[in-house]
Amino acid sequence: MMILAEGMGAPGLYIQISGALLLIGRIAHPFGLKIDNAGHPLRYVGNGTNILAALNIMVCLGVNILGL
Numbered sequence: 711m712m713i714l715a716e717g718m719g720a721p722g723l724y725i726q727i728s729g730a731l732l733l734i735g736r737i738a739h740p741f742g743l744k745i746d747n748a749g750h751p752l753r754y755v756g757n758g759t760n761i762l763a764a765l766n767i768m769v770c771l772g773v774n775i776l777g778l
Contacts, residue, residue, distance in 0.1 A: 711767040715774070722739030724770040727762040 712725055739756025 711771065712720070715767050715770050717770065719772045720770045720774055724766060728766045728770075731740065731759040731763035731766065 712728055716725055735756045735758070738752045738759070742750040742752030742754070742756055744750045744753075
């Protein structure tokens, strides 16, 4: 979705924010994968940042499609 947003001429700030969120999530998630604790906070950080990055790009694409 980031490539699609860039191709549609989305502002670079949205793409950079999504990229930073994905990077933070990818780094945090493996540290939260504990065998004895499935509800580790870093696991939630990893999943949450991935969802926020996807939502950020979806809003950006929606704004570009609607021309707002």
